Amino acid sequence: MTNNLELQGRISASPLTAAEHALAARMGLEELSPKRFLDAIIHPSADPSNTRFAKLSYMGSAALKMYITEYIYFKYPKLPVAPLTATIGEFYAHNVLFDVAQKYGVQKVVCRLPKNYLTDKTIACQSLLALIGALYWERGALACRQFILNNFCYRLSMNYNPLKHYYYVNSILSAHLRRLQKPRAEYSAMYIMGVYSGEEKLGEGFAPNEKQARRSAAMNALRQFYCVRVEEPDLPSSEDYSATPIEDPGVIFPKAGKEFIGN
Missing domain, CATH: 1.10.1520.10 (Ribonuclease III domain)
Incomplete structure (x- = not known):
């Protein structure tokens, strides 16, 4: 040695x-x-x-x-x-x-x-x-x-879900819609579950039972708003960076604690 x-x-x-x-x-x-x-x-x-x-x-x-x-x-x-x-x-x-x-x-x-x-x-x-x-x-x-x-x-894979730590996404989606002053979310009862705000379809989910389908639909609705990906983000550390406005995050998400469900 x-x-x-x-x-x-x-x-x-x-x-x-x-x-x-x-x-x-x-x-x-x-x-x-x-x-x-x-x-x-x-x-x-x-x-x-x-x-x-x-x-x-x-x-x-x-x-x-x-x-x-x-x-x-x-x-x-x-x-x-x-x-x-x-x-x-x-x-x-x-x-x-x-x-x-x-x-x-x-x-x-x-x-x-x-x-x-x-x-x-x-x-x-x-x-x-x-x-x-x-x-x-x-x-x-x-x-x-x-x-x-x-x-x-x-x-970071294309199908990465930044909201995967959250289980009770239905309540977060409700808060999101209230903030946007949109009608509350309604779910159609089927294995392919759609979630709507009024007549506007926010998302849909697929699951073997109604509870999981509702969660999947709410998750996909939230992802479409909060998880918009910028494929080639302009980073402040790059040489040719031009300042961009800070996005309003909207709903204040709770910390991922009891709602954490792992990978």
């Missing part, structure tokens, strides 16, 4: 092994200086003197949250704060971080003590954040932003 003095010598001499070169190439980080790259993959459990790891990891975490928040905010400009917050949280969750780390093989290259109170998964996530921080530190905001867009934000 590599001891601390050897690791400190590696950082000061800045050599990269073949595996480390390969990781940098897979992640598109070849332009990082070897010293900064090693700062991000030598975990403090293996070398306590590497205090730069924590700072890079902190910076990477902050950059990740900032650019994910920006992307989701402008991708769904009508989405209220509570579902917006829940959606943003999904994209830098621990399992997502590990998926990205695993895709590149970070966990196979990071230097750590084999016996440690932190799991391999946690250390891989911390090292990935440190690599993102190193990218931000050396190559700037635009390069870091593009890496995050490519590896985190573009995971």
